[in-house]
Amino acid sequence: MQLRLSDRPRTLSHAESQRVFDAAVEVFRSVTATIDGPEEFMQPLAEFGCDIDGKSVRFGPKVVEAVLGRIAERKAENDARSASSGDKQSKGEEPGFDPSTSYEAPTPDDDIASSRRLRPQASGQGLIWHDPFTDEIRPATKDDLIAFSHMCDALEIERAHPTILPNDVPPAVRDVWTFGLITLHSRRPWRVSVYSKEAVKYFVEIARIALGSTDAIKRNEVFAAKVWINSPFMISRDTIDYAMEARRLLGWPLSFASMPVMGSSTPVTIAGCVAQSLAESFMANALSLAIDDRLEGLTSSPLAFDMKFGAPNESGPDAMLARIAMVDVAEHVFGGSIPCPAIPSTMAKKPGAQSVFEKFMGMFIGVMGGARSFGAMGRLAAGDVGSPVQLLIDLEMVRALQRFLDGTTVDDPRLAVSVILDTVPKGARYLEVDHTAEYLRTELWQHELLDRRMPFAWLENPTTLVDNARERACCLLDTSPNQCPLTDAQQREILRLIEEATREIADAGQ
Numbered sequence: 001m002q003l004r005l006s007d008r009p010r011t012l013s014h015a016e017s018q019r020v021f022d023a024a025v026e027v028f029r030s031v032t033a034t035i036d037g038p039e040e041f042m043q044p045l046a047e048f049g050c051d052i053d054g055k056s057v058r059f060g061p062k063v064v065e066a067v068l069g070r071i072a073e074r075k076a077e078n079d080a081r082s083a084s085s086g087d088k089q090s091k092g093e094e095p096g097f098d099p100s101t102s103y104e105a106p107t108p109d110d111d112i113a114s115s116r117r118l119r120p121q122a123s124g125q126g127l128i129w130h131d132p133f134t135d136e137i138r139p140a141t142k143d144d145l146i147a148f149s150h151m152c153d154a155l156e157i158e159r160a161h162p163t164i165l166p167n168d169v170p171p172a173v174r175d176v177w178t179f180g181l182i183t184l185h186s187r188r189p190w191r192v193s194v195y196s197k198e199a200v201k202y203f204v205e206i207a208r209i210a211l212g213s214t215d216a217i218k219r220n221e222v223f224a225a226k227v228w229i230n231s232p233f234m235i236s237r238d239t240i241d242y243a244m245e246a247r248r249l250l251g252w253p254l255s256f257a258s259m260p261v262m263g264s265s266t267p268v269t270i271a272g273c274v275a276q277s278l279a280e281s282f283m284a285n286a287l288s289l290a291i292d293d294r295l296e297g298l299t300s301s302p303l304a305f306d307m308k309f310g311a312p313n314e315s316g317p318d319a320m321l322a323r324i325a326m327v328d329v330a331e332h333v334f335g336g337s338i339p340c341p342a343i344p345s346t347m348a349k350k351p352g353a354q355s356v357f358e359k360f361m362g363m364f365i366g367v368m369g370g371a372r373s374f375g376a377m378g379r380l381a382a383g384d385v386g387s388p389v390q391l392l393i394d395l396e397m398v399r400a401l402q403r404f405l406d407g408t409t410v411d412d413p414r415l416a417v418s419v420i421l422d423t424v425p426k427g428a429r430y431l432e433v434d435h436t437a438e439y440l441r442t443e444l445w446q447h448e449l450l451d452r453r454m455p456f457a458w459l460e461n462p463t464t465l466v467d468n469a470r471e472r473a474c475c476l477l478d479t480s481p482n483q484c485p486l487t488d489a490q491q492r493e494i495l496r497l498i499e500e501a502t503r504e505i506a507d508a509g510q
Contacts, residue, residue, distance in 0.1 A: 008339055008340040011270075011321050012328035012329065016328075017328050017331075018332065019271075020271060020278060021278065023271075023275040024278035024279040024282060024329075025279075028059060029061075032057065032058050033056070033235070033283055034055050034056065034057075036055050038240065038241065041240050041291065044291045045286075045291075048063060059282075063286050067282055071285070071295065074297075074334055075334055075335035077335070078335030079336065081336065082337050116406070118372055119158070119372055119373045120374045120394065120398045121373065121374065121377060122152055122161075122377045122391060123159065123161040123163060123376055123377065123378070124161055124164070124383040124384075124386050125161050125162055125192075125193065126163070126165065126379075126380075126381065126383055126386050127164070127167055128164075128381070128384055128386070129144045130351070130380065130386065130390070132387075132388055132473040133474055135350070135470070137350065139168075140166055140167055144166070144386075145165075145182070146482075147480070148388060149182050149482075150476075150480035151388055151473070151477055152391075153480065154476055154481075155395065157391075160190075160191060161190075161191060161375070162182055162191075163386040163391075165178050166178065169502075170506035171506075173501050175196070176203070176206075176501045179192040179203055180494050180498040183207075183209075183484070184484055184486070184491055184495070185482050188210070188222075188485075189210045189223075192222075192223050195238070196241075196242055197238070197241040197244075198505045199505060200242055200246050200249060201245075204246075204249050205497050206497055206498075209486070209490050210222075210486060214250065217250060224255075225255075226239070226256065226257045227243045227255065227256045227257075227284075229283070231261070231266055231276065231280060233279075233283060243255070253291075253292040254291055256287065256296055257301070258280055258299055259301055259302070260300060260302050260303070261302070261303045261304070262302055262304045262305060262319075263304065263307065264312070270321055270322050270325055271325075273322055277302055278300070278333070281296070281298050281300055285297070285299075297330075297334060298326065298333075300326060301323060301326070303322075304318040312382065313347055314345040314347075315343065315346050315362060320343055320361075320362065323341045323343060324341065324369075326341075327339075339366075339369055339371045339372070340370055342363065342366030342371035342373065342375075343362035344374050344377075344394065345359065345362055345376050345379065346359050346380060349380055351380070351387055351389045351466050351469065352466060355380060356397070359394060362376075363397055363401060367401050367405065377390075377394040377395065377398075378394060388473040388477060389466065389469045389473045390469075391473070392472055393466070396447060396450070396465075399446075400447070403445040413435075414443075419435045449469050450468075451463055451465065
């Protein structure tokens with residue numbers, strides 16, 4: 001049978017989650033947020049009952065009651081849906097949503113078989129490239145992004161973000177160049193975040209060429225235009241402007257997100273961080289209800305602050321505990337059942353012992369707690385460095401965990417009674433029997449990068465996991481073909497749009 005998984009890791013009891021909820025409500029009732037929005041954004045907030053004075057926004061009793069009322073309705077729906085479909089989490093089955101995005105409850109018709117399959121995705125959006133040919137850390141370029149795109153297709157891995165952003169293009173249109181180059185050098189467009197209102201129309205046009213229609217863009221959401229909350233309780237004009245432009249052109253409802261840092265942009269305590277983060281999620285839900293009549297759900301994914309080095313950190317037990325606590329509170333507040341967040345992140349700048357230590361710890365805890373989507377493959381330094389070598393190491397770890405999840409099958413062929421009886425008289429000669437050849441690929445884990453040779457054999461050619469990953473990465477970057485399916489005319493049109501965006505946005509701003 002497949003490996004039995006216990007309930008996901010938890011760090012808060014129901015009583016503790018309620019205390020966090022009460023604290024978050026108190027903050028939400030009393031806080032003054034700073035929101036620099038245009039009239040089309042701010043007017044619906046005023047009509048919803050928010051008290052607005054310039055950029056200062058307070059959420060009065062009417063707003064608090066409306067938000068908490070809708071959340072209570074959602075909780076009842078989610079709890080009822082979880083009850084009718086069975087407690088999937090207790091069975092180790094994954095609810096049908098991505099825990100890195102806003103919370104949505106599981107649905108009864110989830111594909112249970114697919115919930116046992118891990119879904120690794122390359123991600124990150126760093127300006128720095130770990131060059132496997134030289135082992136140097138240097139600024140990423142267009143050529144790096146192109147070769148990496150070919151490599152990802154050769155590995156048949158999905159991409160949640162571009163991993164690297166090129167430095168040899170104008171910064172004002174770096175997002176357009178990134179999206180355009182990925183579209184021109186991949187089997188399909190992959191998600192890139194847009195960072196200016198002026199760039200949105202170019203994203204839409206490039207995506208329309210690649211996907212065929214505006215409706216296809218709406219279904220696939222191949223670029224992200226989130227409203228980012230800068231903790232504590234601040235939203236800048238630029239993030240609102242590009243999100244509203246995507247809403248206008250595509251009809252997308254606004255989507256909110258935040259990555260508060262425990263100890264710098266929230267209290268240093270996990271409880272205080274989660275309370276503030278939940279209050280910011282309440283704010284996001286108020287804005288979403290006011291503008292789109294849509295409950296957003298949980299919007300926060302906290303990090304920790306490393307006091308030793310003065311930098312944010314998304315790996316390690318402190319950050320993991322904060323994110324698990326956010327999920328505990330989310331279940332308590334919104335209902336339903338949520339798997340443990342997958343946090344395969346690292347602050348290492350190069351592949352090595354630290355990157356494997358930090359990333360595997362996050363992967364293993366996530367898998368045991370029900371997570372199946374891992375959107376941090378190939379990332380180093382919390383997403384600031386992209387590494388094809390680390391990508392291959394990450395995929396090796398995913399394959400190991402997948403074999404772990406697949407569990408053990410007990411049937412007559414695998415019990416192998418006749419094979420045992422036939423082989424015993426000959427001694428330990430199972431390597432010679434057909435049964436071994438038939439089942440070795442499914443029963444034994446087929447690693448690609450580890451070195452398991454005996455010591456004297458290893459001494460003849462001493463290599464490590466990183467060495468093997470570097471060699472394969474160099475080969476893939478050198479030989480992987482461009483699998484873009486677009487016609488020459490479509491590719492020329494995308495290049496024209498990139499050049500037009502450069503003239504309109506970058507050149508005009510000089």
